[in-house]
Amino acid sequence: MILDFGGGFFLRRATNADHPAFCAVCVRTGDAGKDATSREDDPELMGQIYAVPYQVLEPDLAFAIDSPDGVAGYLFGALDTASFNARLASDWYPALRRRVSDPGSDRSAWRGSDWVRHTIHHADLGIPEALAAYPSHGHIDLLPKARGRGIGRRCMGFLEERLAAAGSTGLFLDVHPRNVEAQRFYAALGYAPVPMQTASPMSIFMAKSLPA
Template sequence: MTIRRATLDDQAAMRDVCLRTGHGGQDATGSWSDDGLRPDAFLEPYVRYPASRCWVVDDGAGTAAAARPAAGPGLLHDAGTLPDRMLDDASAPLPAHLHVDMLPELQRRGHGRRLMRALGESLAADGVPGVHLRVGDGNQVAVASCRRLGFDERHDDDGYLMTIASQRLAAL
């Protein structure tokens, strides 16, 4: 398994992983009226703007996992998303909004830790203070993974807000 920066050549595989993990970590195929909508909304802005912030786990047969942060509210806005809905008082100090998709067959094998370490090193080098992500109550696999990696957490009506400094990710 290789951890590397994503390229546009990874786009089709990343779209597949996004769909196959898009329903609380489970397969989201058929859950929306068009299976292309989920990756259009939750992948494309990150892959295309800027692609250099996306990292993948390449299993040799194609991309099997992806981490993609948007570094700050300006980038989120420019990427076509709504930063005011992604930032609140708890996440504002760590403004990079993170999405992570990992196929179940790669989970619990250390690939996520290696992926997060590479991402943390990159973000820290770029001066990005840290990341935050939202995890729904139904995705306890992701909650447990974030806890093992040392994310701080806050639970509210929207699920879990998980945060971590880039330096902490880089030290994994």
């Protein structure tokens, strides 16, 4: 146990045995923070992009939030986003691409998890210039039973400490524009939206500098 949140909730280091549970959390929070289960035809696929690779590629910053009845969330970090994205490109996406087929670029024909399959085949791993001052990034998703208990705040504080200790000058979070709750959460923790030259319909970046 790394952090005890009380009530049977605690933070621990993630292992590869957590992958199925992480995929479940990912899809249950995958519609801008809300449950995407009914939208996806392959409930594992989102997690193969947004959760599992963190445990595999950056295990020192991959944590599970456990509850009395199993995994209730995850906390992930990448110390150097550019290096993490390079490893995604070289070590992660090639195997995924062999597993799923590209649904093509006609979005009107996409069904279920086709948008994820398309992302796997056409991953945009570029980092906006505006994020240059924030080399690290984080990612947190909690199931409803774990929310509103102060767990998110303590997890983010813990991640910030770990990143600062490793020399990071700042971190960002990629938040869906419709996920107003998460934007309020990050704002309460001192994160501010980073102005972008071109706004994305899929992402708002919220960032915070870390003390040297």
